[in-house]
Amino acid sequence: MNFHICQPGDALRPFVKAFYYWEDASCGPIQLPPHLFTLGDQYMVFMAEGEATIQPAAHAAFTLPQHAVTGHFTCACHLQVKGPVKMVVVQLNAYGCYRLLGMDSASFTNYYRNLDLHENPVWAQLGASLRQLQEPAAITTVLNGTYHQVLQANAPCLKQADEMVDYLLARHGNIRMEELAQTFQLSRRTLERLFNQVIGMPPQLFVRMVRFRNALLALQQTNTTVQSTAYYNQAMFIQDHLLFNGEMPSWYNMPATIAHMPAATMQQVAVAS
Template identity: 50%
Template structure:
């Protein structure tokens, strides 16, 4: 199995976070980690070989067979691919899809958008990736495609990028009132703009930030510390954390389920990680 991580050109940041290239000759169904896609990010997926299937807990399953945008995932989801598989992935931040491709929330159906119906850029990029002889060409081809897309798109972020970045700085602990006052914009207008450009209600995005921050914080604790209050996380109490854990992970945290639960039962979560090579 080959798994590579690449970094985008400086001109593409912060819209593009990382590139991934995964090649696996395993035949049959490959189950992928539930934390494959980070909450609050979108992913441009070029399926060069094989096919993938996304099974959201709250929506109908759908297949990834060509070139598509996936996200924002707002509920627990299971992912699998049929190998052999070869795929290139572009990880975008919350507003990267809008800035690079001009895609707003109405363009998506259940977290999914087929890019082959938009233009030939990504199908041509996929064709070029299938012909590579040097793995360094992956980064060059994806940089070129993303820069071309961004230069041909003139969408105005209308301060939503600043709002989203501020929410990250505050670890999701913000209210609509605070955002409305800070950016001198009415709450209805703020919600409308955020929904259009990011594709999520601002308070749901804030919950995602709090949840992934909490998961990273809790993973740093020793087992004996897991029963301590939630001071190490952005959550005010356990009830709020469990509520979001059920939505985003579709099961009760193991350390609340029984006295025999171990830290190994807690699914891992890493903001930047998409897959684990072994």
């Protein structure tokens, strides 16, 4: 297996978190590298070889096209990858997709959009270019160039949603909606409309995801209890664990996931971190 994590250029960092290059010559179902999909982020996936199928809870399964952007995964889901596989994955932050593609993210939460059908042909051209490359260093150069080009072009305004997201992350999700609306001098209805359009989900759900991620981090790294995190009681934590992971917590010696690969035993492939 050949797996690389590459850092984007400084100009991209407000919107792009990381580039991943994954190549595996194994045939049939194979396990994804850990930390590849994270709760609360969006991803652009460029498949040069192989097949990826996603089964969100309570949704129909779908197979990603060759070039795709995934919406937020807001519920437990299963990922199955068939090899041989060669793919490039670009991890965006919560508002990166809207800034780069101008898509109403709420329309494909727990789903995807085919980048070959996007009005901007640059994404299909990028996928074609990536298929010809082998070295991670060359892939990073091409990705940096394309994303920088897109950022320099006319792009949709983030409508203050980026500032709200960054504020929520700094507060670890510990904020009431009334306080958030007052801080940014917005009505509750306007706040929810902007979040749904730019981020792709209501602010209440995003806060819940942020709180869950931070609670997991605390539980995994220290000997703290659920009550010492942002959760008032264990029942609230279990409820969110079932929603985002699709299973009861196993107190608490494993990283939590938002996706599992169907196999003889369930394998972790997406981490809320």
